[in-house]
Amino acid sequence: MHNEFKLTGPQTELTSYPQWAQDMVADCEGTKRSVIEHPLWESMINGSLGKAGTTNFMVGIWPVIERFPAYMAQSLLKTQFGRSAGDNLARRWLVRNIRVEQNHAEYWLNWAEGAGIAREEVLHGVAPHGTETLANWCEDVSRRDTLAAGIAATNYAVEGATGEWSQLLFDSRRYVERFPEKSRAGSLRWLQLHAAYDDTHPWEALEIVCTLLGTEPSADEVTHVGECIKRSYTSMRILADRCVKPHRVLDVMNEAAA
Template sequence: MPSVLQELAHPEATTRRYSPPALTPTAHPLWLEAMLESLRDDWNTACWPPLFRDTADGKHPPLCQWQRVLSNFFVIVESFPKYMGLSLAKTTYGQRPGDASARRWLLQNLGVEAKHAEWYIDWLRGVGVDPATVFAQPPLPEVRALHEYLLDTCAHGTLAEGVAASNWAVEGITGVWTREVAEPFRAYAADGARIDAHSMMWLKVHARYDDLHPEEALEIIKLSTDVGTGEPFRVQAAARKSLRMYAAALHACCNG
């Protein structure tokens, strides 16, 4: 990807509106291919805990398990724009190749996130959970640990580490399991859940996420990772820890 300065030096730069290059998928370098293969089992485990897999398969786990998960994970949903804001603060303009594109992508996604917490509250209310109770009670320690890890990594890690832990790992797997859970979840109407356009909005929006979304996060990781300093190992470690903590948090919610 050309740098901002290269873009501005293009002969047509003064006659067209400037826009940083889009984050289009490119071939993965060997280090990233190795990372993705290494994380495959952790990704699948985080994507498909028994609650998600059984719901997707129509086995209809008890609604109380969903209530517990949704109540505890509100802190992650509500804080997601904060994680991205911390990553945004690391971007430059014209100083490092790809940063302008990463900046624009993060800003666009912050706009998408604007109403997600409100839609999630509608989901909570739909399954019979009082939001005021969720606000007042701290999440389980495992969920709090995931939240604090994401905050710390996005604040103090590199841009690539923060994006790997939050946008690729947590947001990426959410786009996978919601696609298979959204339709079967409607069966909880038989348990008294309110299933309508409002209560299903968060789930439906995430189920429509494009497969390109995690691929775009990978483009930021590729553009911002300094291979010569051993950063790929830290990026892989950040993503792995995020996936494992996510899986542990879900396990705690369903088995506590």
């Protein structure tokens, strides 16, 4: 049985977590930076992404937005109340937040419409080839891997990096003022909710992971969870790469004809 973990300070400070978790997060930082520092965000801020690129973004990420409650549901299926403190914490948190994620899908569609991309295009458009990497990975790790790995890969890694790039956009006056003032609040609701200073989900997820693994997990367990986190970041970077590719429809047509 692993030694039980309890926060030693504020939930949103990394020093409140075991040393193994601090080291793991530090080891993953470079991979995360490839997402946060991706040129996609600056292109969105300065308006150079264009209609095709904006469509790539809204349509390409939609499968992850739409399926995120399902990833959490797969994690919930692995919990058993009373088995461990980690199970109990994960179960309560997942039950509470799955319903919240459903609202986020509607907010994403509102953002897309505000950015000039029709709801029907997001729901039924052809996503850029390669953007399925993140959705497929989240589905696989949530369904087939351990509870700790699934939560680390989705609720910690994906939500955490998303919070940081969301804050970049939401803090940009140039980006925000591109939306008509009358509908701006509704259009940007998704960004507002996910901006890092408002979203504590990644920290809550990290607490769950640490509670599940304890203060002295095996080196193999830590390595595996870290690799799952890195794979999420890498999948996000691949998705961002594909979103900025300008000839989405032409690529799909050429690939279909090949």
